[in-house]
Amino acid sequence: MNTKISQEANLPSRFGEFKVKAFKEGQKEHLVIYTDHMSEVPTVRVHSECLTGDAIGSLKCDCRDQLEYALELASKIDGMVIYLRQEGRNIGLFNKINAYALQDKGLDTIEANHQLGFGADERTYEIVTKILHHFNIKKIKLLTNNPDKINSISDIEIVERIPIIMKSNIYNEDYLDVKKEKMGHLI
DSSP: OOEEEOOOEEEEETTEEEEEEEEEETTEEEEEEEOSSOOSSOEEEEEEOOIIIIITOOSSSSHHHHHHHHHHHHHHHTOEEEEEOOHHHHTHHHHHHHHHHHHHTTOOHHHHHHHTTOOSOOOOOHHHHHHHHHTTOOEEEEEOSOHHHHHHOOSSEEEEEEOOOOOOOTTTHHHHHHHHHTTOOOO
């Protein structure tokens, strides 16, 4: 698939001073947030969009906490956050809300996705390698708990996996247990 790349722009934020570029892949537009002077082996967070968590502050997940932690860390150590437009483990916002409704009735996140006709996790990460190649990055320290991210980033050496473990709350304890027990997340 043909990937279009935007111009570079400045993005001052409450987390620090960043540069940004957008990568358009089909109908999806991903954002790369990075510091001006990255090291030869930058710390990289691959973060999938979560409107309810990232923007609204939902307590049903740990997404916003992970995103904010990654941005703060990137600002301090000259790193990068790759923000992928893959809402709801790539089932979209509409289906994510339907999955939430099924979770309200007692299903876990995987069971809800299956009930809606989706796999446990529909996300893909091929664009990550293209993005890292664009920045001429050959080695990274990957900020993740998800083994799928580690296994799907090709042609880039992951010299270290850095855990990103956030404090749980009464609303996301079961969600985090499912990620660990059923999806193999390293938490």
